[in-house]
Amino acid sequence: SQQGEEDPQALSIQEGENATMNCSYKTSINNLQWYRQNSGRGLVHLILIRSNEREKHSGRLRVTLDTSKKSSSLLITASRAADTASYFCATDALGAQKLVFGQGTRLTINP
Amino acid sequence: DVKVTQSSRYLVKRTGEKVFLECVQDMDHENMFWYRQDPGLGLRLIYFSYDVKMKEKGDIPEGYSVSREKKERFSLILESASTNQTSMYLCASRMAGTGRNYGYTFGSGTRLTVV
Numbered sequence: 001s002q003q004g005e006e007d008p009q010a011l012s013i014q015e016g017e018n019a020t021m022n023c024s025y026k027t028s029i030n031n032l033q034w035y036r037q038n039s040g041r042g043l044v045h046l047i048l049i050r051s052n053e054r055e056k057h058s059g060r061l062r063v064t065l066d067t068s069k070k071s072s073s074l075l076i077t078a079s080r081a082a083d084t085a086s087y088f089c090a091t092d093a094l095g096a097q098k099l100v101f102g103q104g105t106r107l108t109i110n111p
Numbered sequence: 112d113v114k115v116t117q118s119s120r121y122l123v124k125r126t127g128e129k130v131f132l133e134c135v136q137d138m139d140h141e142n143m144f145w146y147r148q149d150p151g152l153g154l155r156l157i158y159f160s161y162d163v164k165m166k167e168k169g170d171i172p173e174g175y176s177v178s179r180e181k182k183e184r185f186s187l188i189l190e191s192a193s194t195n196q197t198s199m200y201l202c203a204s205r206m207a208g209t210g211r212n213y214g215y216t217f218g219s220g221t222r223l224t225v226v
Contacts, residue, residue: 033214040222042115042201043154045214088154090215097161098144098169099215103153 005102006089012108019076021105023089024069030092032065033099034074037086046074046087079109114138117202117218124225130189132221134202141207143185144215145169145177148199160185161207192225199223 007022023032031050035043049056049065049072056063062075076083086106090099118133136143144159146169156169158177166177174196178186185204189196199222203215 031212035214035217040199040220042217042219043203043215044217048212048214050212097142097167098156098159100156101146101154103151 006087006105008105009103010106010108012110013079015079015081015109015111017079019079019083019107019109021074021087021089021107023072023074023102025072025089025091026070027091028094029067030094032063032072033090033092034061034063034072035088035090035101037088037104039085043088076107081109081111083107084109115202115204115216115218117200117221119221120219122221122223124189124192124223126193126225128189128192128225130192130223130225132187132189132200132202132223134185134187134204134218135183136185136204136216137183138204138206138216139182140204140216141182142205143179144203144205145175145185145187146201146203147171148201148220154201157187194225197223197225 005024033048034046037043047058049063060077065072086104088104090101115136124130142161145157146154148154155171160166160179163182176188201220202218205215
């Protein structure tokens, strides 16, 4: 069963602009994670935010978490062509042994 | 550089064949996972294992089995391949316990085509 739902499904912006992707989920979580997938490849872990955290930064990435709304957002600042990829959120639910992934946002950065 | 290695990037198999997809990790992780990824359906969990010789069904185990005889190796088996098993298969691993505070490490994926 899919818990995370990303929005939008696809996003196309110009290089240098900021990209924001959103994720909503349904149950209580230990943490929420974001992954990137380049075309035809495996997923790469980007950042993890715990349920007691509200915001986290890593380089050009900023993740927020609102547990009252069961939602998260991923912001990529000053986008580059190399950021073109699919981005997935994944939830580590309380009592679960596995991550549940959303269907992803396809991000295209136009030069 | 720690990693998860999937034995094949591309495979083409015939309907009815028995297919083995191999995954090896060098991080001494307890937990290992097999997902399949299809357009419009995202990643769906097939099986996972939280220790040697242990296995648990995921969301879509039908038509698949797994083997975990050694800690570093987690094999996915298609007993009798069918065309609806054409997909991208992704293996991942994670440390148990405090490993929940870290993400999964994924392999590069195996794109399987069943003809």
